[in-house]
Amino acid sequence: MTAKTKVVVTGVPRPPLAQLDELAGFGVATAHEALGRIGYLGPELRPIQQGVRVAGSVVTALVWPGDNLMIHAAVEQCAPGDILVVAPSSPCTDGYFGELLATSLASRSVRGLVIDAGVRDTAELREMGFPVWSRHVSAQGTVKATAGAVNVPVVVGGQVVRPGSVILADDDGVMSIEAADLPRAIEASKAREAKEQATREALAGGQLGLDRYNLRPLLKELGVEYVPYEEHHE
Ligand SMILES: O=C([O-])CC(=O)C(=O)O
């Protein structure tokens, strides 16, 4: 945690919406590879919906276990194109967030929620079409009693997520991108998409990965032998 724990930081600068929209054209797997495999928040942050991809500017809420007071404070700091990232100060599975808070965020054109804890009302959230990625789903509610922080750096899935940075999230999970890396993330993702398209066409045409990636010499070097079935007794 940072030195100042009871703080709401206002006026965080945000990347241009057009850049966020461009990033949203790429999958998390693509952008993650393109940036050199950094910033993935891990496989345990799962979407409650399927088939949704969002990119947005980060507003953070640092909350106490079982207490969603600072989520309410964070909602006020959210603007169109944002994604709210919530992290508890220590692990907690409680359902901090549901359809009422989502209604509030949707009214501010917030693009989604990423929470390193639990959510509830998941059927309603899916019905509303409000995108959520969470570590847990839990009916257990929270109180509103303890001061935390809004728009301070938080840690989610072992990654530091800063206010004003960028989140890209889809069915494969969530990744965090530093604001300064956003243009590079877009360009590198474009280049990777082009490369993958060429590979896709070659594979669809019957070329094998073994040949496309020149893996036969590697198999040989590793001592892998090709043996007819009749000669291979185990
Ligand atoms: O009210 C809460 O504390 C969380 C919730 O269920 C909602 O936002 O609908």
Ligand SMILES: [Mg+2]
């Ligand atoms: Mg509720």
